[in-house]
Amino acid sequence: MLTIASLKKGQSGIIKDFPVDIVPLKLLEMGCLPGNVVRLVQIAPFKDPLYLDINGSHLAIRLETAEKIEIELI
Amino acid sequence: MIKHINVALLGNPNTGKTSVFNRLTGLNQKVGNYPGITVEKKVGSCKFGKTCKVHVLDLPGTYSLNASSLDENVVIELLLNKNDKNFPDVAVVVADVENLKRNLLLFTQIKDLGIPAILAINMADRMKSKAISLDIPSLEKKLNTKIALISSRKNIGFDYLKELIENYNRLSTKPCLNASSISPEYFDRLRNAFPNQDLYKLWLVITQDVNFGKLDRKDFQGVATFQTESVSNLKRLQQKETVARYKFINETLKETLHIDSANATDLRSRLDRVLTHKVWGYVIFFGILLLIFQAIFDWSEYPMDFIDRSFAALGEWTKTNLPAGQFTNLISEGVIPGIGGIVIFIPQIAFLFLFISILEESGYMSRVVFLMDKLMRRFGLSGKSVVPLVAGTACAIPAIMATRNIENWKERLITILVTPFTTCAARLPVYLIIIALVIPDTRVLGIFSLQGLTLMFMYALGFGAAIFSAWILDKILKIQTKSFFLVEMPNYKLPLPKNVLITMVEKTKAFVIGAGKIILAISIILWVLASYGPNNFNNAETIVTNQYASQNITDEELANHIESYKLEHSYIGRIGHAIEPAVRPLGYDWKIGIALVSSFAAREVFVGTLATIYSVGSDDEQTIKSRMKAEVNPVLGGPLFNFASGISLLLFYAFAMQCMSTLAIVKRETNSWKWPMWQLVVMTAIAYVLSLAAYQILK
Numbered sequence: 001m002l003t004i005a006s007l008k009k010g011q012s013g014i015i016k017d018f019p020v021d022i023v024p025l026k027l028l029e030m031g032c033l034p035g036n037v038v039r040l041v042q043i044a045p046f047k048d049p050l051y052l053d054i055n056g057s058h059l060a061i062r063l064e065t066a067e068k069i070e071i072e073l074i
Numbered sequence: 075m076i077k078h079i080n081v082a083l084l085g086n087p088n089t090g091k092t093s094v095f096n097r098l099t100g101l102n103q104k105v106g107n108y109p110g111i112t113v114e115k116k117v118g119s120c121k122f123g124k125t126c127k128v129h130v131l132d133l134p135g136t137y138s139l140n141a142s143s144l145d146e147n148v149v150i151e152l153l154l155n156k157n158d159k160n161f162p163d164v165a166v167v168v169a170d171v172e173n174l175k176r177n178l179l180l181f182t183q184i185k186d187l188g189i190p191a192i193l194a195i196n197m198a199d200r201m202k203s204k205a206i207s208l209d210i211p212s213l214e215k216k217l218n219t220k221i222a223l224i225s226s227r228k229n230i231g232f233d234y235l236k237e238l239i240e241n242y243n244r245l246s247t248k249p250c251l252n253a254s255s256i257s258p259e260y261f262d263r264l265r266n267a268f269p270n271q272d273l274y275k276l277w278l279v280i281t282q283d284v285n286f287g288k289l290d291r292k293d294f295q296g297v298a299t300f301q302t303e304s305v306s307n308l309k310r311l312q313q314k315e316t317v318a319r320y321k322f323i324n325e326t327l328k329e330t331l332h333i334d335s336a337n338a339t340d341l342r343s344r345l346d347r348v349l350t351h352k353v354w355g356y357v358i359f360f361g362i363l364l365l366i367f368q369a370i371f372d373w374s375e376y377p378m379d380f381i382d383r384s385f386a387a388l389g390e391w392t393k394t395n396l397p398a399g400q401f402t403n404l405i406s407e408g409v410i411p412g413i414g415g416i417v418i419f420i421p422q423i424a425f426l427f428l429f430i431s432i433l434e435e436s437g438y439m440s441r442v443v444f445l446m447d448k449l450m451r452r453f454g455l456s457g458k459s460v461v462p463l464v465a466g467t468a469c470a471i472p473a474i475m476a477t478r479n480i481e482n483w484k485e486r487l488i489t490i491l492v493t494p495f496t497t498c499a500a501r502l503p504v505y506l507i508i509i510a511l512v513i514p515d516t517r518v519l520g521i522f523s524l525q526g527l528t529l530m531f532m533y534a535l536g537f538g539a540a541i542f543s544a545w546i547l548d549k550i551l552k553i554q555t556k557s558f559f560l561v562e563m564p565n566y567k568l569p570l571p572k573n574v575l576i577t578m579v580e581k582t583k584a585f586v587i588g589a590g591k592i593i594l595a596i597s598i599i600l601w602v603l604a605s606y607g608p609n610n611f612n613n614a615e616t617i618v619t620n621q622y623a624s625q626n627i628t629d630e631e632l633a634n635h636i637e638s639y640k641l642e643h644s645y646i647g648r649i650g651h652a653i654e655p656a657v658r659p660l661g662y663d664w665k666i667g668i669a670l671v672s673s674f675a676a677r678e679v680f681v682g683t684l685a686t687i688y689s690v691g692s693d694d695e696q697t698i699k700s701r702m703k704a705e706v707n708p709v710l711g712g713p714l715f716n717f718a719s720g721i722s723l724l725l726f727y728a729f730a731m732q733c734m735s736t737l738a739i740v741k742r743e744t745n746s747w748k749w750p751m752w753q754l755v756v757m758t759a760i761a762y763v764l765s766l767a768a769y770q771i772l773k
Contacts, residue, residue, distance in 0.1 A: 020306065020309060020310050020313060021306055021309065024142070024558050024560070025138075025140055025142075025309070025312055025313065025316065026137060026138075026140075026142055026481075026560055027560060028313055028316045028317075029137045029138045029140070029176075029179055029316055030137065030176060030560070030562070031175065031176055031320070033316070033317055033320055034317075041343070041346070041563075042346055042347075042350055042444075044350065044444055044445060044447065044448060045350075045351075045352035045355065045356075045445065045448070046448035046449065047448070048447070048448045049444060049447050049448070049457070049559065049561075051346070051350070051444060051563060055175065055176075056172075056173060056175060056176070057173065057176050057562070058342075058562065058563040058564070058565075059560060059561060059562050059563055060440075060443075060444045060447075060559075060560070060561045060563055061559060061560055062447070062559045065558065065559070065560075
C-alpha cells in the first residue's frame with residue numbers, strides 16, 4: 001500500500017483513504033481529506049517527522065500517522 | 075446613550091489575530107484567566123466615536139469548533155453559553171488570505187451557530203506579491219456576510235472593519251450549511267428529543283463531550299447523555315461534517331479566489347532548506363540558544379544590579395526617614411526586600427519572553443519543534459517540549475503553561491514533571507554565592523574561569539536531570555494515549571515590534587504579579603518569625619550585654635551579637651534547631667537549615683534569609699559572602715562553607731522541588747494533587763540522597 005510515508009522529498013500524491021479511528025479529526029480539518037493533493041516538502045533529520053503541504057496547508061506529522069494515510073502517486 | 079457591543083475575535087492560529095486585537099484596542103487590554111483554568115483571557119476595549127463602546131475578547135486560536143485542547147475548549151464553551159456576560163453580539167473571524175480555504179472552515183461553523191459574523195481577511199497586503207485575487211462582493215453573497223480586507227501590519231482596512239462592527243445588526247444570521255444533511259436520520263432523532271433547541275448547537279454539545287469529556291451545562295440538560303450512536307459512528311459523522319464543509323468552501327472559492335501559483339519557490343522553501351537542515355538546522359538552533367543565554371545571564375546583569383542597589387537604598391531610606399518602630403522595620407526589612415526580590419527577576423524574564431515571542435512570531439519555533447521531535451521522543455518527550463525546557467531556564471511557571479499545545483497527554487505530563495529540573499532564574503543567585511565561596515577563582519587552560527565553568531556545569535546538570543528523568547518516567551508511567559502529533563508550519567514573518575513588546579510586557583506582568591504575591595507573603599512571614607520569639611528572645615539585650623561585659627568590643631559588634639542571639643531564639647531559630655539533625659549529615663547547620671526551609675516557598679529567598687540570619691543589615695553580597703566565609707562548622711570546626719558542604723548545597727538546589735508557585739501551577743495543569751506531591755517528594759528525596767552522598771564522600 002502506498003502511503004504518505006512512501007513519498008520521496010518533493011513528490012506529490014492524492015489522498016485516497018485512511019482509518020477513521022486512527023487519523024485525528026484535527027488533521028482532516030487542516031485539509032487532509034480524500035481527493036486532496038499532498039506534497040512531501042521536507043523530511044526531518046532523523047527521517048521523522050514529515051513536513052507536508054496538504055491542499056495549501058503546511059504542517060508536520062509523525063511517520064506513524066503518515067503510514068496510515070493511503071495515497072495515489074501523481 | 076452609549077451603545078455597548080461585545081465582540082469576539084476568533085480565528086485559526088497564525089492568522090495574526092492578536093495583531094488585529096492589538097490594532098483594535100491598543101494597550102487598552104487586560105490579561106486574566108478563565109475561572110478555574112489557566113487559559114489566558116484577553117479582553118480589551120475601544121471607543122468608536124462618542125456613542126459606541128466596544129469590548130473585544132481575544133479568544134484562543136482554534137482550527138474549528140471541535141475542541142481538542144483546553145484552550146480551544148474555551149471558545150466553544152463561550153459560544154454555546156448565551157448567558158455568559160462575554161457572549162458576543164458579533165464575531166469577527168480573522169483569516170489569513172493565503173490560507174483562506176482552511177480558515178473558512180471555522181467561519182462556516184460559527185455562522186451556523188446563528189451568531190452574526192464578520193470575515194476579516196488579514197494580510198491583504200500580501201495579495202499582490204502572491205498573485206492572489208478575490209472577488210469580494212461575490213464571496214460576501216455566497217457566505218452571507220460582510221468582508222473586511224485588512225492588514226494589521228500595514229494598518230489597512232480597520233476603519234471599514236470598525237464600521238462593520240458598529241452596524242452588526244445588519245448582518246445576516248443565515249447558516250452556511252445545513253448540518254443535519256450529514257445524517258438526516260440522526261438529526262431527526264435529535265430534533266424529536268429536544269424540540270426547542272437549535273440542532274447545530276445540540277450536535278456541537280454532543281460531539282464536544284465525545285472529544286472532551288462531559289461538562290456541566292444548564293441549558294443543555296440531558297443532551298450529553300443523548301448519544302444513541304457509538305463513539306466511532308459519531309466520529310464518522312464529524313468527519314462527514316468536515317468533508318461537507320470543505321465541499322461547500324471549495325465550491326465557494328472556486329469562483330471567487332484565484333491564485334497565480336507561478337512564483338512558488340519563495341523565501342519559505344529557501345529558509346526551510348537551511349533552518350531544518352540536518353547539520354545547519356542544529357547549528358543555528360544552538361546558536362540562538364547561546365544568544366538567549368547570553369542575554370539572560372550577561373546583558374540583564376546591568377539592570378539587575380541597578381534594581382538591587384535601588385531597593386537597598388530605598389530600604390535604607392525608609393529606615394532613616396520613617397519613625398522608628400516595628401512597623402518601619404516590617405516595611406524596610408520585610409516588604410521592601412520582598413518586593414525587590416521579585417523585581418530583580420524582571421530583566422531576565424523580560425529578555426526570555428522577548429526572544430520566545432520573536433521566535434514564535436517569526437514562525438521559527440515550529441521548525442525547532444520539527445527538528446527536535448524525533449530526538450526528544452527517545453526520552454518520552456515531544457518536539458514541542460523544547461519550548462518549555464528552554465523557558466524553564468527563566469521560570470518553571472510560564473514553562474509549564476507552555477506545555478498546553480502538546481497533544482499527547484503522556485508526553486505533556488512528562489514534560490510538566492521534568493521541567494522544574496531545568497535551572498530557573500531563581501536558582502542563579504544561590505549558585506552564584508555558593509560558587510563564589512567554595513570554588514577557587516582560577517582559570518582552566520588559561521582562559522576559562524573555573525567558577526564560570528562550574529555554573530555552566532550546573533545548567534548542564536539541570537538539563538541532564540530533566541532528560542534523564544523523562545526517560546525513566548517514559549519507562550515507568552503506564553498511560554495509554556493515542557500517539558498523535560501535528561504542528562502547523564506557518565509562513566515566515568518579520569515579527570511586529572508592537573506585538574513582541576505587548577507579549578513581553580503582558581507575560582512579565584503576569585509573572586511578577588503571580589509569583590510576586592507568594593514571594594512577598596513569604597518574606598513577611600519570615601520577617602515575623604525572625605523578629606519575634608518566646609522567652610529568652612525578649613531578654614536578648616540584657617543576656618548578651620552581660621555575656622560580653624568583660625570583653626572589649628565595639629557597640630557595632632555588640633549589636634551584631636544581640637541580633638544573632640535574637641535570631642537563634644526567635645521562632646525561626648527554634649524551627650532551625652528542630653530540623654538541624656536532618657540537615658547535619660549534608661554538612662549544614664541550623665542557619666542553612668532555615669534558609670533551606672524558607673527556600674521551599676521560592677528558592678531565591680535563600681540569600682535573603684542568610685542575610686537576615688547572619689545579622690547583616692543589608693543584602694549587599696560582599697558582606698554576606700564574608701560572613702558566610704567566617705562561619706564555623708559547629709561539630710567539626712573549620713569553615714562551614716567548604717568544598718564538601720558547598721557542593722552538597724549546589725546539588726540540593728539543583729534537584730529539590732523548592733517552589734510553591736510551581737506546585738500550584740502543576741496542580742492546575744494536571745488537575746490533581748497527585749503529580750505535584752509526587753514531584754515534591756521524589757525530587758526532594760533525590761536531592762537529599764545526592765547531597766548526602768556528595769558531602770560524605772568529599773568531607
